[in-house]
Amino acid sequence: MSLSAPHKIFLAVMATALLVVTAALFYPYIYAEHKFNVRGHARTPLPKPVVPVAGRWFDDYFVIETIDPAAFAIGEPRYYQGNYSYLILGTQRAVLFDAGTGLRDIVPVVRSLTNLPVTVIPSHLHFDHVGALGRFDKTALLDDPSLRARAQDSRLTLGRYEFLGFADRLPTPTFRVDEWWAPDSSIDLGGRSLRVLATPGHTPTSVSLYDEDRHQLFAGDFIYPGYLYAFLPGASRSAYLATTNRLLSILNPETQIFAAHMADSPAEVRAPVLQVADLRALVRALTSINQGSLPSRGFYPRLFPVQDPIRFATGWAWNNR
Numbered sequence: 001m002s003l004s005a006p007h008k009i010f011l012a013v014m015a016t017a018l019l020v021v022t023a024a025l026f027y028p029y030i031y032a033e034h035k036f037n038v039r040g041h042a043r044t045p046l047p048k049p050v051v052p053v054a055g056r057w058f059d060d061y062f063v064i065e066t067i068d069p070a071a072f073a074i075g076e077p078r079y080y081q082g083n084y085s086y087l088i089l090g091t092q093r094a095v096l097f098d099a100g101t102g103l104r105d106i107v108p109v110v111r112s113l114t115n116l117p118v119t120v121i122p123s124h125l126h127f128d129h130v131g132a133l134g135r136f137d138k139t140a141l142l143d144d145p146s147l148r149a150r151a152q153d154s155r156l157t158l159g160r161y162e163f164l165g166f167a168d169r170l171p172t173p174t175f176r177v178d179e180w181w182a183p184d185s186s187i188d189l190g191g192r193s194l195r196v197l198a199t200p201g202h203t204p205t206s207v208s209l210y211d212e213d214r215h216q217l218f219a220g221d222f223i224y225p226g227y228l229y230a231f232l233p234g235a236s237r238s239a240y241l242a243t244t245n246r247l248l249s250i251l252n253p254e255t256q257i258f259a260a261h262m263a264d265s266p267a268e269v270r271a272p273v274l275q276v277a278d279l280r281a282l283v284r285a286l287t288s289i290n291q292g293s294l295p296s297r298g299f300y301p302r303l304f305p306v307q308d309p310i311r312f313a314t315g316w317a318w319n320n321r
């Protein structure tokens with residue numbers, strides 16, 4: 001029995017709608033493949049910046065900046081994303097928050113600053129934060145069920161869109177996990193304690209470290225002076241809002257927020273430091289985005305102002321998961 005013309009039209013419309021919805025759901029992966037895989041970056045250092053540098057050079061590539069007598073920012077201003085990792089010292093052990101980009105070896109930098117046993121924990125598992133995982137005394141991860149379930153014999157292999165290493169033509173890594181740090185647990189370094197905070201939004205397993213005594217939050221890619229990515233696989237605008245509200249309920253108002261990327265074209269190379277006021281601005285922006293009252297530009301991602309120089313980059317209006 002042949003279909004009538006109206007039935008054919010209906011089926012065609014439904015097939016088109018299904019195709020559009022499917023494409024929209026998979027567009028973060030399509031975008032990542034095009035933006036990062038097809039248009040990837042060469043792994044070569046940039047020229048040294050011509051602006052002033054806070055801190056001192058190490059090996060003509062890293063910049064070491066003192067935050068306090070027992071904490072250091074380790075910058076990579078010659079890497080195209082301007083990454084920063086943070087070394088935090090106690091009397092018994094040290095923590096390296098983020099493991100460098102891997103463009104140059106961060107291990108000698110850390111060893112020049114401390115002889116303590118070092119545990120490295122990445123803020124999240126994107127390619128530019130995991131360069132030296134497995135190369136210090138211990139490697140820790142956020143104790144997240146989705147990560148735990150994948151670890152075989154204490155070894156974890158990262159997924160393609162979890163790592164996104166094709167942006168820099170990097171192979172997907174496998175590394176040993178020595179410690180699983182539970183959300184809201186405290187890590188005693190000896191004379192210094194760090195609270196482990198699960199901070200999903202940029203990725204589902206992002207983590208931050210909070211030194212409550214010194215009012216310091218080490219936030220990774222959750223917030224920094226630039227475009228906050230909430231449009232790649234695993235990102236979530238609703239998680240961003242929930243996490244920001246939770247941070248505001250936890251943090252001392254005087255907290256300094258140490259981020260993982262410096263601003264584009266800075267007047268000075270220095271560790272990117274934000275304030276609690278920037279989190280409040282992010283809540284206002286995310287609330288306005290949900291209400292449809294904040295103007296944006298761009299098709300995908302859509303770019304929204306937060307508070308100069310912070311911008312929020314997100315996906316489709318209807319996808320607020």
